[in-house]
Ligand SMILES: CC(=O)[C@@H](O)[C@H](O)COP(=O)(O)O
């Protein structure tokens with residue numbers, strides 16, 4: 001059983017860029033939000049450079065690499081263009097996510113099992129460049145075992161189905177999803193994979209996931225940026241940190 005000591009909080013700043021891009025120009029600046037998040041106790045910053053550049057831009061990634069003192073978790077699709085960008089920057093972590101132009105947000109986990117060979121070749125240079133390679137996947141045994149076989153060091157479990165069930169009051173589904181994630185984090189840990197989790201987490205949903213002893217990092221964005229409108233980014237992050245610590249205690 002892993003030690004229940006350190007659970008890292010990665011703050012995803014994508015949706016600061018969404019607000020900026022709604023008007024063009026440079027305000028609000030995701031880099032300023034990232035620095036504020038660092039000061040508020042974030043252990044890392046997550047940013048997703050989508051192929052359509054709908055929020056985070058290439059210049060944001062350049063800037064984050066220059067200004068951050070905490071690790072950058074660079075989320076990207078498994079494309080040649082993104083691989084080139086990652087290899088140029090060599091961020092602390094590269095999280096490979098599935099991407100569809102027409103989706104509002106990342107709808108599911110990466111299909112690793114069916115693309116094992118291609119993904120193994122895709123991540124090898126990233127690992128050689130010193131990046132920790134993380135795979136964003138559903139809590140599914142087949143995908144976790146495939147992530148392990150291709151040489152990923154980390155998996156990030158997609159918590160979206162659990163959060164959606166919670167938001168819609170489908171409490172039986174919520175329990176089922178939690179149980180699935182609990183079992184799959186144990187499996188992933190037993191294979192030597194570091195386990196992260198994220199997507200759609202809120203103050204109401206974070207604690208059961210934070211309590212899984214195998215989970216080492218939560219990446220949370222949309223809710224925190226939304227909550228920052230009401231209470232400010234620093235208090236919004238502090239409250240998330242408090243709930244995570246409480247769940248872990
Ligand atoms: C991979 C993941 O779940 C997210 O963090 C991702 O960045 C979501 O995409 P959007 O930020 O575009 O909603």
Ligand SMILES: NCC(=O)COP(=O)(O)O
Pocket residue numbers: 012046156197198199200201219220221222223
């Ligand atoms: N990988 C998940 C993430 O970075 C944050 O997702 P969300 O909280 O913005 O849904």
